Amino acid sequence: MSSDTVLEVENLSVDIAVPAGTLHAVSNLSLQVEQGETLCIVGESGCGKSITSLAIMNLLPRKAKLTADKLALEDRDLLSMSESEFAKLRGDRIGMIFQDPMTSLNPVFRIGDQLEEVYIQHGKGGRKEARERAEFLLEKVGIVAPTERLSQYPHQLSGGLRQRMMIAMTLMCDPALIIADEPTTALDVTMQAQTLNLLRSLQKEFNAGLILITHDLGVVARMADRVMVMYAGRAVEIGSAEEVFDMPTHPYTQGLIDCIPVPGRTEPGSKLGSIRGIVPALVGDLDGCMFRNRCDHVSDPCLSGDIGLTEISAGRAYRCHLSPEESKNKLSVEGAACP
């Protein structure tokens, strides 16, 4: 691990007790984030991507149980920390932006209070410095008349503005890692692009690691340095953004990519790809490939046993028993069949 590694996670699993048994929300997940790097975690809802982010923040619901071989933020071992030690890092070294800006700010306090509070809590300075820092960051996130905005309440701001406030709030203490969980899903389309650009430029400027969680491959294409595709609580494919987009190796990734229209290639009026079937329930003992009920290339090895990650090159891996060549061939055949 290089000294620039901000976050290192090894074999993270999250189990949640539900009435029907144990739900394996996340299984044996490993990931790394470097300084200034953007890792996109992509997958459909329920695949465990949000749970992963809450696990890293130590904000899991009480019923969820976390296990991991390693969980380190800037070389600090998070697993051995008490909750109060961890709380000192949250908001300071690691910040989080949530999906819905309409409900993520406390409705009864002024925006300014909510921003300054982080700064003061983490002992970065007094009320006056906090106010200056807040005004500075509001300008950074492109808000005109910051002083005025700081004395307003959340309901007086639009969704886009609130999400910028959330971004500014995360940056108050200059964190090493930012986790953004579907930060633009709740915004309208015009605001989405603006907010993403802002997030990207600020991340580079502040040289923070960014984990961006999304279900939208368009967002991944725009933002990611590296991509991790998650399915049913597992990483099914990891690699740099170009590698994954140019040569998707896992059938699920291929399916996902088939679902996006490509300007110039997809004919108007033609049918886009879709992945049939539904995500399996992750309750009880899980065996074999989780994607097998939706996959077109199922064969005996998919049905049982543990299908591990196969490493193709450094930082590039996938979880399927097909070899990269095999899957590439099948993909091209499929691709030909698909208009």
Place this chain on the structure above:
Amino acid sequence: MPDTIHPNGLEDQVDEFEIAVPSPPELMRRRAKSHRGFIIGGSVVLFFLAVAVFAPVLAPYGPYDQELTKRLIPPVWDAAKGTWDHPFGTDALGRDYLTRLMYGAQISLMIGFFAAAVSAIVGSTIGMIGGYFGGRVDNFIMYLINVKLALPGLLVALSLVSVFGGSILALILILSFLFWDRYAVVTRSVTQQIRVNDYITAAQALGTSRTRIIIGEVLPNVMNQIIVIASLEMAVAIIVEAALSFLGLGVQPPTPSWGLLLSEGRSYMFFMPYLINFPGLAIFFLVISINMMGDGIRDITAPEGRN
């Protein structure tokens, strides 16, 4: 990608991923069986009901039988004076206390049940009408509810009893007046929510009359809530009846209402505390078990609204 055909005949594999979901009635039965509060509460209520219904058979004496030579006999566990002839002792007029308590259950349950039922009918009707019609009708009904809330209920009830007397029928009607508002508030808001549903619109499009829509489509949807409120209001009605009788403005002596028993026992409570403890505890246990049953019904019919 093909959408319909499943390759390789792996349907069995798909099944393994699904969880069997029990039907709603089956779920309710299961929840009822495992809900301790409901079972305990329900059993105690049934016990009181049985005592009330079979009081004439079970009770050792008549409720009005006096034996002035046997006044204020303590309960049987009093080593010196207790006797099995009067297990719960006798009151100041030598009447068997157990007998009077048993007949008291009749009064409490009857008044509680009918007050809750009448107010349920009145309140729910008002609430459903307001919620269904909206607009001016609803404004008027909100105004009625506001007026009701502003009046000091207990005081008005006391005044009305003093005017109309403490007959059981009068008490039921007066208590109904005290409790209709909560049904109205709840059914009104539930009706507002379901009024916009497609099946209501469909019924309207078919030309179904409003009364039929309210009874046929709206009422079944608010029934669960009405039953839950009714059970809780019945408990309150029982307490209020006892309170009115305790103040001497409810059921009139010598009728054995628990509230009246408490008020008669009050003069002797320093020496004979059982005279207030028996009727007090009777009210307490009946009310607490009705509440437990009501909470149980709520949990069983709508577990998502538990907190």
Place this chain on the structure above:
Amino acid sequence: MAKFLLHRLYIAILVAITVSVIAFSLLRLSGDLAAELAGEDASEEEIAQTAKQYGLDRPLYVQYFDWAGDALTGDLGRSLFTNEPVVEMIFERIGVTIKLALYAIFVSLIVAIPLGVLASVRPNTLIDRMALGIAVFGQAIPNFYFALLLILLFAVNLRWLPISGNDSFANFILPAFTLGLGAMPQFMRLTRSGMLDVLDSDFIRTARAKGLNPRRVLFKHALRNAILPIVSLMAVVLGFLLGGTVIIESIFALNGVGFLAFESIMRQDFPVVQSIVFILSLSYIVLTLLSDLINAQLDPRIRLG
């Protein structure tokens, strides 16, 4: 905000007028007032003359406007029993009742809010069950029976507190506790369920993600939101407690408005009863308006919306 409050005020005035009509009718329901005033063995002629003297021969609506007009100038008529002005009788005693209601609400809040918060932070644990148990107990025990038990224990057996009277603070302890216990479960449940909702909300997750210390999350971010419905309930309960003093004041012989109401009902002194009904209704209306104002102050969404 101004529009919202004006609307509330309009409703409040409408309700107040209706209540005054109801209170006025209460007096008429009680029977032939003139016969009552003239005395028991008055002849028909005497009754007719009394009716004329008091204006009772006029149409009812004229009498109502007459009464309402007087009420607006602070004249609520005279007691049939003592012939004192009703306003004076009530104002002599209302202090005791207000004190009792305030103590009671204080008792119930000081128990209910911490208990509700604790229960919501640790749902389904021992402390939650205990809180629920206390609430269930408070809801099911009839307050007149509980009052007698307290008297037996603290006044008779332990001799710590006086049984009755209204001279000192000690006189208020048992009544306030009895009355407060009755109101406590509602506050407890509302605090608990409100806190559970709030603690589950996104902005609390944000607050935790900011690394705020748990006490600050709980008491600043969560309780401040959960308190809003409690303020509304406080107005309702305070209004309810004022009415509930009828029982408690008569048991503890506190000489407040509740006791006066009870006595007046017993001796069919309806001018006094109707005035108390009217004044308690008015105070409920004012209290709810007040709670709207306080809520608007506490919740910027209303204040600035």
